[in-house]
Amino acid sequence: MRTKRKPTRLDRVFSRLDREPERPAHIGVPRMSRHRVVLFGATLAFYLAIVWAVVITSWLVRLDWQVMFFRPYQQWPELHAFVDYYVVLGQRGPTAVMVAAWLGWRSWRQHTLRPLLALGVSLLLLNVTVGAAKYGMGRLGPHYATEIGSNEMWLGGDIFPSGHTANAVVTWGILAYLASTGRARRWLSALSAVTSLGVGLSTVYIGTHWLSDVLLGWAAGLLILLALPWFEPLIARAEARILALRHRRRTHRGRTAPAPVQPAGAPVVLEPPTGHEETAAPEPVPTGRAPSRPHVYLAPGPHTTRAERTPVTPGGSRRPQHAERHPRGATSATRP
16 A cells, blocks of 8 residues: 655745745835834944944953953864854855855746845945955954054954954845745844854954954944845846846847748749739749740741751750661651
8 A cells, every 4th residue: 555755844845936926026125114224323333333442442452352362262172173164154255156046046936136136236335335444444363463452453454344244144134134024034134143143253263353353244244234225226226227128139139030031942922012903913933943935836837857956055955866876857757
């Protein structure tokens, strides 16, 4: 007796994906609500407070030096192999490729370019804002510190804020931003926050960043995610222009398609001219050979034989000559 196999969780996931409609209407575009504006203002204040605390060499800088002298990679050396792999979740290249692959499949599935365009805008904002802050403040990392207790600012460094932490917040947080349901958005937001903080603490464990770098990088990435609704009109216009350009290219390609070539020997029918008077349609003229000549009627009476006539072609008769065959002109025959 054959029993029916019980569907697994993976089977249920794929069945839900198969039932997903094209361009689902229930996915709303996030707007800049009052709650989001409050969060953006609080995060911006937190960002400026960290920068000010590092600039004036406050207790945060002293905490940075204490953590650096603690050397976590020497306290827990058994975690070093795991941290080396975990910190890759904050590198821009691998994470951008993975997230872009998922969002590209989702764009193809839902017939919309919004997921990929939102990812592109967020990464562009990340490069501009975080890159400008890095090179503008020029802070040196723990491995290149010059003076104990100093904030190491404006010395040509590029580690403040932490790029790994900010990149982890943006690349994994964009999945929560584009989630289709509120429950999925909450779970993905918590997961991206924990992942990004873990990536930042991994850089502190290795010794490539100060603790304040991680806090500022986390705030910088969160500011980008909170500001994305302001760029939704730009994303919508870009999507409309790209789709319109694709439509024009398709129509232009259809207009410039080559006309069908008629096979040799097919009759070409000439249509009568359009007008008030009806004209008889001419007979079809076969292509590939000239029209036949009109028949010539000879007058009745005696005429010469075929052998005595002038050959039609310059080369004479096309038949080969045979020695045993008598020429036709040997006996003259007259038509009665």
